Amino acid sequence: MASRYSMWSVFRNGLSGQQHWDRVWRDPEPASHYDVVIVGGGLHGLATAYYLKKMHGIRRVAVLEKGWIGGGNAGRNTTIVRSNYRLPGNREFYEHSLSLWENLSHELNYNVMFSQRGHVTVLHSPGAIDTFSRTYNTLRMTGSDGEFWDLDTLKKNIPHLNYAADARFPIYGATVQPRAGTARHDAVVWGYARAADALGVDLIQNCEVTGITRDADRIASLQTSRGVITGDKTAFAVAGHTSQLWHMAGLGGLPIESHKLQAFVSEPLKPLLDHVVAFSVGGGLFYVSQSDKGGMVFGGDLDWYKSYAQRGNLPMVQNVAECATALLPCLGRVRLLRHWAGVMDMSMDGSFFICKTPLSNLYLNAGWNYGGFKASPASGWYFADLIANDRPHDVIRHHDLQRFARGYIIDERGAGADPKLHG
Amino acid sequence: MIKIDCPFCGVRDHSEFSYGGDGSIEWPALDASASDWVTAVYERDNIRGKQWETWHHLYGCRQWLLVERDTLTHEIHTVKLAHSGCGQLSR
């Protein structure tokens, strides 16, 4: 990071024809050995590398990415950032993440465009209000923000939701997290990459791990498409494909299934919606926000069957479109521009893993379900803390692989051990 | 769109079926050890490629099917009834 970004630098470079910008990150040749090798150049891996350097001063850190950094779910999500998780552990973790988000642009000297426009969960029955009140009350009592909007307040703030008398599910109110919002997903990737690189992290792209050599209960070395790389410690942060690396490391099953989640964006429009709006009713889940470019960015449930394909099928496209018009009837004429899918590590209780593993020098960051993007700053923070200190931080002490055997289930939805139900 | 050739109903559309889960799980006896149950309920091989899985013909004959499907391409290789007895009953 030779130059600091600011309006001044933009102005100066504008005058000099944009000729003097540096590379945002280097393109180093991989060294043969590192103190910590992070596999996975997504947001979690990059953030981990950044905090390993920044907080713990680890000297030699590499991030290995099989393709281009941020090419997985970091670049294909619906960019929502919120912390409205209720359960102990999750609550503190996501709150910490939200607080990191709030200053991330300054921390990274990169505009990640975190827009705290508020996240509004529209509720369709008195019972839903009570259920969500429990969560939002917990937010309030644990130092976060949460509000309840009655119908009149909701109408004033978002006038074009479906308040019609013939709506299939009438709206009763909403719970709101004002500090939640959206961020520019690619910017977060590049911001962490640039900042990590500036601290000396080697970001190695097009470097696929093709084999793992074990030395008893340790990882001895990684075979990669760019040669053999060893690390005193190895860390996996490859959500969506965790099981492949796990098998490669000679380990057995994991409490994870890979499912695909579709995402959608409309043509760009002038401002139409100023909040993130979500609802879940009648077997449909839906969330929508408008990007700064004007596209309506939205999504819904998983495709309901296990898949590693990054493309969706029509039934869920229809389902999401139905939800869109049910919530915001004006979206009927808005045109879908693009839809795609990402592969999610769906865990057995809907919560993540940041933990040690059966191998003494291997650390795991996985099982992000739908929560990966918003989690990434804290994920990097706590994962770095775990790797550097070789013990879990108190906040994430239950987010390990053994929690199921203990019976410590972190299931926000109460859906049980069925990964497809944890959307 | 996934199409499944249901042994009872013939080729039917995606929207008639409900995905169950990993079809290779060996379910322990009800009184088996806790560790057997933890393994069966929580641990998955999560295969990228061909795997056996269960599907339910929810809006059809309501039979549970064992389907061998590629989780990367969605190609279906084999479909059979989960309940072996059903085959004997049909003439």
Next chain:
Amino acid sequence: MSATRVDGYGWSLGAATLNFSWDGTRYQGREGDTLASALLVNNVGPIGRSFKYHRPRGITSAGVEESGALVTVGQGDRRDPNVRATTQTLYEGLQAYGQNAWPNVRYDAGAINNVMGRFFAAGFYYKTFFGLPPFDTGSGTGVWMKYESLIRKAAGMGSASTAPDPDHYEHAHGFCDVLVVGSGPAGRRAASVAVQSGLNVWLVEQDSAFGGTDLSATDNRQQLIGQSIAELEAAGVTLLKRTTAFGLYDNAVAGLLERVTDHEADPSPWLPRQRFWTVRATRIILATGALERGYAFAHNDRPGVMTPSAAATYLNRYGVLAGQTICIGTNNDSAYRTATDLAKAGAVVTLLDARTRLQHPQLSDAAKAAGVNVRLRSLPGKALGRCSVTGVKTAVLAGREWRAQSRIACDALLVSGGWSPVVHLLSHRGVRPVWNETLQAFLPGETSEPISVCGSAAGYWSEQQCLDSGEAAAHDAVDAMAGVTGTATISVPLGWDNPIAPLYALNIDTRSGQTKAFVDLQHDVTSSDIALAHREGFVSVEHMKRYTTLGMANDQGKNGNVIGLALLADALGTAIDSVGTTTFRPPYTPVAIGALAGPHKGSHFRPLRRTPLHAWNLAAGGTLIEAGLWQRPWYFKQTNESLEETYSREARVTRQRVGLCDVTSLGKIAVQGPDAAEFLDRVYTNPFKTLQPGRARYGIMLRDDGMVFDDGTTWCLSPTDYFMTTTTAHAGAVLQRLEELLQVRWPELRVHVSSVTDQWAGVSVAGPLARQVLEQCVADAETVSDAALPFMGVIDTELQHAIPARIARISFSGELGYEVYTPSGFGPEMMTQLWTEAQAVGGCLYGLEALNTLRIEKGHVTGAELDGNITLQDAGLGNMGASSKAYVGSVLKDRPELRREDRPSLVGLSPVNTSERFNAGSLLYAPDKVGGHPIGWVTGVTFSPQYDHWIGIGYIEGGATAWPTTDIVCTDPIRGAQTTVRVSTAHRYDPEGARVRG
């Protein structure tokens, strides 16, 4: 520009004159025009303003790839932003408007951005706007959010209506052997061969007319097209025009969008606006054509710059000559025919060809003969003019370098940098296109899917090759369907007679950073943006695309992607094929979300389930509420009662006399077979083998993980026939679960389960006078005596008028109670009989709200308590778990963390100050530690007529015994409420159960 209509051209024009308006001014076009051709011939000036710099834009194409003429059509709740004028059929009265401009596209204040353009390079916004200027200092998001609100207003394109979409849409399904996409020469030939081979063929065309490139041909091919379409129709081909195959999905399924009335002035209200087809084909043949692209040069975005093929279409199809003095720049052969056409139609035409020589000079000879001034080694290097092209600065190839040469005046500038086959649909299947150096184009990649590509989509440029490849693709499909492989042979694409010269960007004006050469017009991505991305290390094609936003606008890179890739390859000093390509995603062209939703909107968003007593409940004054997909009675209000007064009365009358409640929505499952008892014994936590015929038992099911799944009563009708009831919410899931257990895990059990929820109507008759009511209704009063029908007894009997009934003496309310079921059709009659007798003894009807009151008083759990994280112990039902047997969940329910004594368990709650009320969803805290995670929470509250104050039910750590005398803080900050409550047993009303046995 000075476009004119030319007599003797315009093959698809009709006779009628059509009036339309543009930004409020009236203009005229002809029947058969598109909005674009009509705007063109009326020389209206700039039609659009660009996304970022607000530069004036005109028509750049004649098709779906349009990147300049994006307009808003219609008004009010039928306003459609971002419509491509090139694909909008003109109709009488059409109202169109410019967009992304203020006050209008002609004079746009936003054009200031263009002046500031030197600072607005790719990704500049990542480097600033997050702090206080000039050094972006500070913390938090406050500064950014101020900038953001300005940026949001400036960004976006058109403005969508906020009113509900008034139109309706249809879903339809199609099935065929072969789906052919595209009705040009290749597609029609493929369809013809396939149908003649006996296959069921569909042919879809996105245009308003069939014909593809034939529609724009030099000679009038209307008759030829008409004849071939008639032949296809006669042979049984299903033909759909105005229908876009927008996406390909697994198993040769295509999503089609048919625009049914978008081209009509006054559509029938009975027709859908659009129709979304799901077509399940066995094979798909893509004859989707190719799109002509330009290249990046200075001011290549000026209104008046378009592709030669677009100009040919405007002339031949619409009779519009795009200009009087036309300059053409090309690197390939296809522009020559256009040049000839334009010259013959009366324009003065100069053709600049980048190539140094032509192997087949006949090409230029023909053009020259028509009066075209042909210059080799020349290209347009810079467009002149501001709001429309007035001329061009030419460039000439000197050695290996392009140098500025002279100026040519012109009022239309046509540029071709080559052709890009439409490989998008194949790309939807994850098939990567392959770069072909000879053709300078991405061609469809190999695939094992049942998809063939033919015509120019496969890189065949000549008409004969297109026809041959269409035929081969059809044979391929026929063979594949017959199980034969590989009899059809398709030759490799031959390319042009004169090889195409690679041409992606031309820069003769490097001194000024202000001169922009556009790669992606819609998103204002310039060649220097690509260079900047490269300089900053965004060299993966996906990084470059995302950093510059190349290809992310409405056209999704149909025009600019190849140019951008080429420029990146050039900067990296590598070949295009090693740079890679980005993945095209569905839809091919944007699709209205309403069309995808189809009829499933408004009240039809989800199916509605009504009980057989629905009308009866309404007639009796009931107010209904959603319970899942069901509508159930909420309360039966009498004049001037509040909701609270209503349910209190209902609960009170039920406790004191009798109340009736429609409980039809409870799930009902027939569990039948010789092993039914064994099966029930395995799925319920408590014993069921001991249940005798004529008896019912309350049971709880766990999930495999040991958490409570569902509860209900199961009635033993005979040793092989059980009638299971479930909660309303889990009825479907329980059935699915039972089927899974029987078919997957325990195939040895001879049991069959079947939903009978819809077969029975059910009424709960509860209260001390319940038996009295029943006695009047049953054929023989003795059948419901305490002896004949004791608590938890079940009988099959008859009501008056020989109505069959199944009655169980069970109670959710805590009173003497019965659930009375009759086959659904008898439901209203049963209800009438019961209600007549209940009324006679001063009874009432009650709904869910009173049901809630009664069960909270009694301490019974519902879905609010059983939220999926609750064990038997937690719910105070520990004694329901038999220790004498194993059952589903029995092992995992005993994991260490689930057996902790301090887990929250079910309690009753009462306010210390009994005049206060509190809310469900409130949190509980010990008085000395209010804050952080709560020690408990409230799941249900009600005003209790029994106790004459508000009471609640909920969970607290350690249960009631842990907090015998503590004042617990009950707080609900988001609704601004706080009270102090005391904890008690949840089972506060008649804990001994004397009343149910009464």
